[in-house]
Amino acid sequence: MKKILLVMLVIPLLLLLSSTYSYCEKESLPLSVDEALTLLKNLDPNITVTAVKPSPVGGLWEVDIEVGGKKGLVYLDATKKHLISGAIIAIQEKKNLTQERLDEINKVDVSQIPLADAVVMGDRQARHRVIVFDDPE
Numbered sequence: 072m073k074k075i076l077l078v079m080l081v082i083p084l085l086l087l088l089s090s091t092y093s094y095c096e097k098e099s100l101p102l103s104v105d106e107a108l109t110l111l112k113n114l115d116p117n118i119t120v121t122a123v124k125p126s127p128v129g130g131l132w133e134v135d136i137e138v139g140g141k142k143g144l145v146y147l148d149a150t151k152k153h154l155i156s157g158a159i160i161a162i163q164e165k166k167n168l169t170q171e172r173l174d175e176i177n178k179v180d181v182s183q184i185p186l187a188d189a190v191v192m193g194d195r196q197a198r199h200r201v202i203v204f205d206d207p208e
Contacts, residue, residue: 102132102134121137134146
C-alpha cells in the first residue's frame with residue numbers, strides 16, 4: 072500500500088518537473104545585452120548591463136550589471152518577465168554559485184594599479200606586496 076501511494080505521489084511530481092523543464096527550454100529565447108538593458112532600465116535608469124549568459128540553472132539568464140560603480144548580478148527568467156535577485160546555491164557541492172561569479176566579475180588586476188605616487192614601506196622589489204587604500208580626509 073505504501074509503495075502504491077509513493078508511486079502515485081512521485082510520478083505526478085516527475086511529470087510536473089519534466090514539463091516545467093521542457094517549458095523553460097522551449098520558451099528560452101536568446102537574450103542580448105541591449106535587450107536585458109531595456110528590460111532593466113524600467114527598474115533603475117542608472118543601470119548598465121555588462122554581460123549576459125545562461126545561468127547554472129536551466130531557464131534563467133545570468134545578467135552582469137553595474138549601478139553607481141558597483142558590480143552585481145541578477146537573473147532573468149526564460150520568458151523575460153521575472154527578475155530574480157539572490158544567491159544560487161549548488162546543494163550537492165555546497166557552493167554559492169552566485170558569490171563565485173560575483174568574485175569573478177569584481178576581481179581587480181593588481182598589476183594595473185598605479186604605484187608611482189605610492190608610499191612604500193620596506194623593499195620596493197619585495198616578492199609580495201600589500202596595497203592599502205585610504206581616504207586622506
